[in-house]
Amino acid sequence: MDWISAIVQGTLLGGLYALFAAGLSLIFGVMRLVNIAHGDLIVLAAYMGLSTTVMLGIHPFVALLIVMPVMAGIGYVLQRGILNRTLGDDILPPLLVTFGLSVILQNALLEAYSADPQKMNAGVIETASVPVGGLTLGVLPLLTFGIAVAVIAGLQFIFYRTSLGRAFRATSDNSDIAQLMGLNKTHVFGMAMALALAVTAIAGILLGIRTSFDPSVGGARLIFGFEAVIIGGLGNLWGTLAGGVILGVAQTIGAKIDPGWQLLAGHIAFLVVLAIRPQGLFPRVSH
Amino acid sequence: MPDPVLSLRSLDAHYGDFQALFGIDMDISEGEVVAIIGANGAGKTTLLRSIAGLLKNEAAQVTYQGGSIGALRADQVAHKGIALVPEGRQLFPSLSVEENLLIGAQTGRAGPWSLDKVYTLFPILKERKDQASTTLSGGQQQMVAIGRALMANPDLILFDEISLGLAPVIIKSIYDALPSIVGDGMTAMIVEQDISKAMSVSSRVYCLQEGRVSLTGATNTISRDDITRAYFGVEA
DSSP states (O other): OHHHHHHHHHHHHHHHHHHHHHHHHHHHHHHOOOOTTHHHHHHHHHHHHHHHHHHHOOOHHHHHHHHHHHHHHHHHHHIIIIIHHHOSSOSHHHHHHHHHHHHHHHHHHHHHHOSSOBOOOOGGGGTOEEEETTEEEEHHHHHHHHHHHHHHHHHHHHHHHSHHHHHHHHHHHOHHHHHHTTOOHHHHHHHHHHHHHHHHHHHHHHHHHHSOBOTTTHHHHHHHHHHHHHHHOTTOHHHHHHHHHHHHHHHHHHHHHOGGGHHHHHHHHHHHHHHHOTTOSSOOOOO | OOOOSEEEEEEEEEETTEEEEEEEEEEEOTTOEEEEEEOTTSSHHHHHHHHHTSSOOOGGGEEETTEEOTTSOHHHHHHHTEEEEOTTOOOOTTSBHHHHHHHHGGGOOOSSOOHHHHHHHSHHHHHTTTSBGGGSOHHHHHHHHHHHHHTTOOSEEEEEOTTTTOOHHHHHHHHHHHHHHHTTSOEEEEEOSOHHHHHHHOSEEEEEETTEEEEEEEGGGOOHHHHHHHHHSSOO
16 A cells, blocks of 8 residues: 555656646747756746745735746746847757856845745645545645646647647747748747746746745756656657656655655656657657 | 839848849839749749848848838748748648648738638648648648648748649649639749749749849740740850
8 A cells, every 4th residue: 555655646746747847848849948947947936936925925826826927927038038049050059048047046046035945835735635545645746736737738738729839839840931921930939938937837836835945956856857858758748747757656666665765766767768768758759 | 014012122142151142133013923933043042032031131122012121030021911932842740731721821911811712722631631731742732831821811922943843733733723823913923943834824034043133024025045045144
């Protein structure tokens, strides 16, 4: 029973990892940009949630109504103001610039909030649990997983059922020809980053409710996000969810064997997938 | 002669250090079908890409409907009503046939062309609408590329090598469809390797040679010998 419990807990944890990864996957899919600052943007969203809840005295989930649009706005401005200028045939400039952005974000957060670990207070929901078939599952992890599924489904809908998604896919296929259709590439990329950071806002708030955080934890979130994307296969959002779940389950099983093995087991699972199937488990069907 | 809808004045184009066009002057009137012919590398595709905004120019080098558009981006030019059917079709592989057509209407310009009208022109596309565009034959892909450009309801449509790599019977069916496309008063520029095809649908012709206009005139006044000279730059 303990093992089943570990697997179920890991699956639910995977939902959070999928939320870390969804924005990365989206940005890479649309504009081939690897955003090294993604983890720090998640932490930025967590701090924004913290400030909003403290100042306005509202529940973290209500704070999402403010943090999501603010993060989306930051994403749009960031993309059009800085990141669009780094995109081109050379893949190095975006890596260097987002790495620099990561350093700036960490230090700005350190100045503003100090290095003390902080946590958001979500009230009774943090400790509430429900019995499910002999297991006791936390309400928060269940909710997180449900939100992750909803977010992935929502992104999938946007990508394949709306004109915005059509613009994303067309620009990703061939940005010159997309321009001929009247699509302004810089605007389309701005919208993609806005959408990615709106998802990041959700991930950051859920992270900040689940665990304590400080300005330095972004790097590990980035790694988890990357691993989920690679395990799942590039460009496949449902694959990213599966990747997050595999990573989460590996970690909880590792922790079950020995608490010190939690992170190691996740990385090993990632390396095994990379060695056996470098393209990921569910890569987007190639055309 | 009415005011030209499109005027090029001393249009140059460069790819890095390489100059592809040298001081091109052209005037295209509304409703005209103009053929652009010339050997490989003469600058025909470069000319269309410059007009469509994929290559940057000085603002005043391209005038369209009375406004200077030379310095606009391709998406801004598209909103002005110029559509390009690019060489080699260049469909979006991630989009279905119908999505490829719908994205052509992204500019939201009003006009006679709609999804239904494109499907009436090319009925086969309706049967294939949910397929990936890459699963179509070359001729069907060319129909999608043309339909995609028409969906923008352009005033000026640029065709780049629409018969390239297609079987003769397909080329014939596409050229048979051309009159119903440009019949609505649409202005068209057609780049074509097949000179007789180009001459058969156009009223005027420009011949390019090494980035310069080497011959121009009404289609019915130009002889084969003139073209051969202008094409290759040698006495025939």
